[in-house]
Amino acid sequence: MGRGEREIVGRGVRLAEAAGRVGEDLDRAVGAVREALRPLHDGLAERELANIPVARLRDVTEGRLRLGELERGGFRSVRDVLDAGAYRLRQTPGVGQRTAEQAVAAARQIADAVRETVAVRIDVDRPEPATTALVAALYVLVEAGPQARRAADAGRELAARLRPLLERAGPAAARWRMLFAGRAGRQGALAAVAELRQLIEEAEQAGLPEEFAQASADLLRRPDSDLAAWVDFEVRSAEYYSLLAEVSGRGPDTAAVEGHLPDEVAARVREQRLDDTHCRVALRGYQAFGARFALAQRRVLLGDEMGLGKTVQAVAALAHLAAQGESHFLVVCPASVLINWTREIEARSTLRALPLHGPDRQEAFADWKGRGGVGVTTFDALRGFPAPGGGEIGLLVVDEAHYVKNPLTRRAEAVTAWADRCERVLFLTGTPMENRVAEFRNLVRILRPDFADKVDEQDSVAGSTAFRRAVAPVYLRRNQQDVLAELPVLQHTDEWEELSRSDEEAYRDAVRAGNFMAMRRAAYARPQDSAKLQRLRELVAEAAENGLKAVVFSAFRDVLGVVEDALGGRAVFGPVTGSVPPARRQQIVDDFSAAPGHAVLLAQIEAGGVGLNMQAASVVILCEPQIKPTIEHQAVARAHRMGQVRPVQVHRLLATGGVDERMVRMLENKTRLFDAYARRSAVAESTPDAVDVSDVALARRIVEEEQARLGVATTDAGRMSTAGIDAAGMDFAPMDAGGIDAAGMDSAPMDAGGIDAAHRHAEGAAAE
Template identity: 30%
Template sequence: MEITEDWVRGLTGWKPFKEGKTMADQGLVAGLKRSADGNLIQGTMREGKLALRPIVKIAGPSDVNVQCGCPDHRATGGVCAHAVAVLLSAIAGEKKPAAGASPQQAAKAPAFVPMAWQVRLSPRLESEWLEGKLSVRLLPAAGEPITAADAAISAWLADRGQAASGSAPLALRVAGEDAAALLDRLAGHPRAEIDGRPGPFRLDSDPGPPLRLADSRLEGSQVSLDLDPGETRRKLVRWGSSPAFVGAGTAARLPAASGRPGWFERVANLASQGKLRLPVAEFLADLDAWLDLFEAPHPGWLGSLRFASADPDFVLDLEGSLEALEATLSVRYPGLSARALPDPGDDFPGLPAIAPDGHLQARQIDAEEAARHLLVIAGFEPSQRRARFQLRGRDAIFGFIADDLPALRQRWTVREGERFATVLKRVHVVRPEIEQKADFGSSLAFELSFQTTGGQRIPGPEMRRLLGGGKRRVTLKSGAELVLSRTCEELFQPLVSEIGIGRPDEEIRLSGAASILFQNLREKLRNPLSKSSSDNSNKNEYEIISNAGLKAKLRPYQTQGSSWLTDRLNRLGGALLADEMGLGKTLQTIASINHFKQHSSEPAEPTLVVAPTSLIGNWLAELERFAPDLKCLGFHGTGRDRLRDQISGVDVIVTSYGTLVRDLAFHLQREYRLIVADEASLLRNPDAEISKALAKVRAGGRIALTGTPVENRIQDLWAIFRFVAPGYLGDRKEFKERYEPASTDPKASAGLLERLRLRISPFVLRRTKEQVAKDLPDKIEIDEWLTLADDQAALYASLARSGLDELERIREQQGEGAGKMHLLTLLLRLRQTCVDPGLLEIPGRKDSNSAKIDRLLELLGERFENGGKTLIFSQFAKNLRRIENRLQSDFGKVFCLDGTTRNRQSLVDAFQSEPGPAVFLISLKAGGYGLNLTAADAVVHLDPWWNPAVEAQATDRAHRIGQTRPVTVYRLMTRDTVEERVRRMQDRKRALIDAATGDGDDSAPMNWTSGELEGLLR
């Protein structure tokens, strides 16, 4: 394949690419060799006293394997700077010798001819390896295919001047860095043996399972670690920067690595003695490596440790003129001095650290990047130094002073140099002011004015003249500059016009949504950093409702949300709860419904909940769980006609969108107390039958629930508001003309979207996980119960029935042991049916529908709109590949890792650095440990696992150190199936559940009796 610089840049992070490009530009790559097919590239480099021979094997556009002896590659397994240098040198055709190597030496390197090899390891392998040595004999394997490991060995030999020819064997004795480099090339070799021992010997290319802890304790300034007694205590050997175990037929690294001195020796002591005690500072310095080393969930202190990102303060230094402005950004963490913003990989002295409250404080890389981004969107150009920025041009600097600098002053400490402070004295920024004059109960009185930063009031007619002239900046006779803030022309004036205020110079009186809008606009003008659509969630302008009769302990933000819903329904008759997924929109709505029921003095009409078919069961279960006093009715399915007479006696009716359309004539004859539209983004097409039907049904109040109120275009919001607040946003054509430019004109989008957010703010409450989680990110776990699709349910019933019939025959003819094996096979097939019937590959049968896959696609659609990254775990690798084939570009970039994946770390690095939404499909055995995927903040488990600890291990790929956002964990499960019974039995017998085999497979817990297994089916 063709190698380009952009392709190389996409393989790794910005820092390795930058360093590698510098190496290539300086000609530090010598002995560059490339195989005939162009897919294997090797170079020679020196770094201090270290001789490096990076090799890059290209298997596909996103499948690249690297062999390099540098600490960075050994720690991460990713594409290091030296590999980047080799690739870029290959592009440029560079053949320059490395520093310290003469052209004659480089020319002596023999030609690179890949060969197939038989590998013979020393019978003293373990003892030699403990001494840091390695003895290997290589014999040509005539007639065998040349593998990637063969090619890597051949290239390594050629670079050392030891290429073989014909059938002559090679005897190698290497030590230190050379031994580690050779081990990397022998990893995964299919023809390796130990001399004198029968059978093959495998050096695993993938890490083995982590160690199990029995206990961990924090004792003063010391950390104590105890290994599980069941762990075999063996001596560890060093494989690069990783510890490794050597067994009779295999050697495997542990899934952790650290380049810090002393770490390997500490792990070796722990493995040999079963206990380790070390200073907490030393433990924290290698925390990520320790977490990778141990199996989750971690017992003792380590398991109870809660991570919290230290809150950074930023300091912005500004110096310059109206022609050029220089900015320096520094960061200061609690108890530490400020530092010019360092690179993400640089150490920050003092972090991580144990805070007085026991939490582990870590550096907030995301917050640092967000701070840099604020300067970039303000127009500053970043320099090579991460902390330095430049802004040039009078118009750009005037705009920064008027619009961005006030907001930054509220967020950061801003310090002006002497020259820039003098400039600011000559610039007067004009901003609108709103003052609330009186509260008349049902209405509020406001007064509008315009003032400069110097306190001078400008009359309204003069402001209209300036705005009407299209000028934003006027030079006064004194030489001072008068600059209009962007809020005047893009926010304030258009909103005043939309509300219909004809004479803004006089006191105005507003009621209903308009009065709330003006309160939010006033807050926005005073606090530019506020998010207008959620400001009112933080103000006690509404009564906090009681939760009598509600069987749930609401989080504070959920109490606020349910109280806000109740207030908006009472005052405005409608509300859109747009909280991010996983924050409990359903529970908050149930709390509000329950409140109306509890405070109603006389019988009232029921509440109608309309939801997608897949969520009807979930709504009924949540209502029964949290509000058992409410009488609920599922109004769905073919037998619903006989339920019509029962409606008058219930509190909540749950139906589907499709059923509502079919029963519209019936619903139009009624008026409901409330209508709740769940997943209200389904209403986004105003011409669709479900959207038109729901808008016609009469109700005293209307609630829309969706985490993605805008999916494709701005007009999605108009369709939802036609249900929530009919007429509030004007007619459809008027709304399109006013706000559609935000979808097509990037320059207009920021101001228009802010105006729209303010316009809808009286009806909308939106909170994100970041806003409600003040601590280490919470792990929010959601068990979502689904109902099998009709054809899926029929297949499940048929398999269960025929399987149980066959069970009796097998027991009679072959005995109880054969019967148990049949049960396990049947359970597997039923579990596959619950996930996706297509996994069964039944001849002649077309793929059935899958409730889980349909729900998964809905979730991923919402995640894509929120720009999130998602991990999806399944024990069935084939299921992941089927899902991968269904996911298109509108779900973000898709990655997949299963037992056949060879480039694990490259995939991880690409996922972590992907700038947009992404999906990572991961199989249990391949990805349950050893991966750090903190770029994801949602995990989906497609099938319940027998061992809850394995599930926790997988979830902790995202919920771990470095994660600064709450992680939402979804378990998709099906009602009335083996999955529901497995879940219940796990709750009753959690202590008895164990992994099926020692290698972490999830086939079934072998300590369950046949009776227990059969109980899952009956």
């Protein structure tokens, strides 16, 4: 015994301190959120109680409480009763001790219920000191990520194992202590040192000291400024609200979260552990339950309403199975969402995602078979792959599962063949199945043939809750209004699409001509095979299935014409363009708002994005990214504003590898913080052009880079200059009476300001 033992004890002490510290740091960060939340929550509860009339106390006491004297005494609300207390109530003529005590007890019962149910919402357009403090406190937890919680849990567990060993090994820390420890004490100390050495080595091999240090550093990191915290909240609001619900413990109703499942099914799902080791984001409560449902029930259909994150729940299930040792997974989806799936898997988990699509799909399939990961393929491509052997696939995920509702189609046959070989299968669809019992039965027959014949049409007739209870072993659906009590009212999704062959040809032609605006709308130039248009149809169809209204924005009138032709039908209103007189524009919006159920409004973004309120819409689709971030913000704000009672889902259609990707990257990198600041300034609200990057410079750079990337020879009109962008890129035409031209862009003749001037002219006309 000597220096070696003392060194081990010293390492153990330092490791225990680091392990304990990370838990303390997490507790401190959580405490800061609770401290910031308390005044907001209490203030909201107080305002709610002030609006509840005294008469409601009678409901709590089943009509036994006499309230006439209280009301005549000037007590109007439940809050008045609580503020007064029993003593002051007794001073009111006709109010005795018993009545006063009963009134206060009933008021407290109502107050407890209110405090349990009120949900704090963060208004990004009205940042106040109290909400800023809450956002800044949440920023720490969001930035630290779920790995901080995992590190804290591991730290607490390790510290609990280290403490008794360090106590027993204490005599070995100093020579004089060993001398006075006695024989038994020395032997015990040496044995503890041996156990301590092994535990330290295990922790170091697992990288725990580094995890603790990183988590503690992350949990101590504050936002650079209040502005930076607000900007981050706008970008990742779902994660903020998820953590807020977790910290406050005030999530949605448990029965709603569990989709009104019968007790025996819900209990089995609750018992299912969810390993989030490979997850990069924190799940909301209902999302964690959905992932556990898929794992516990093994072969199921997740039918959450659009906007609730079915993809995230599927990724969480994949991540759990990967942590349990599974290596191969397959996602089957429409081609329009293949890129989105790949990006979501990579962004939200540590799993390897591999597209099995395109001309090299067989080579990619062989790579996936050999190395594992999450293969992502399409319904059509799936038919070209051999079905797996039993036990090879950890989980088969089928997105937009209603695509295989007809068992006679080849895609349904291929999915069935794969599903028969997989122990776990997860179907996803936002289409409500309650009114499509025959289609639902066909899907269930793939998942659970033994259960399909038990699906009864009468269960649907009895209502959605009765239907869900009857099919609970295989079907889980939650609605937004049930589970979004503390979720953001604005949810952004970038819908990345891979251009079709004809899209690519149109895009190359536009690049060769140096025509920036033609490049931006090339994805709609050949509608019969447009990848973006196909995804737009799917989004509108899903909105229709859920009875939601949608507004479709584009900068280009010809794109809106293509969309109108593709959608057709009586439920399409507009388009609202700059050449439509203001009174007529408002009438179109009013007709759209008054239409019962689902409807679609088409609007040119600079005409529909100014002066019109579209809060009837809860789905916003942007056909292409805009040159100015402020234009998108103003357009989305038409729907996401006071009076909107449902969360607004914003879907921005983007094509990979070309002008869209370059525009998004440039605008995000160069204007994110500055634009967020400017949107809160009075100057920027009136002159949004003042805060945006130079459009001419951006356009020139993008066109030149795309010409170089594609290796295309440019025409004379396509040679890059200000005149080239002006003449070839904007499709100008003479102005009409409304200040808008007849071309696709509805723009004015260019001045020295280039594209900026065209935008200003269009904005001015739109605001008339």
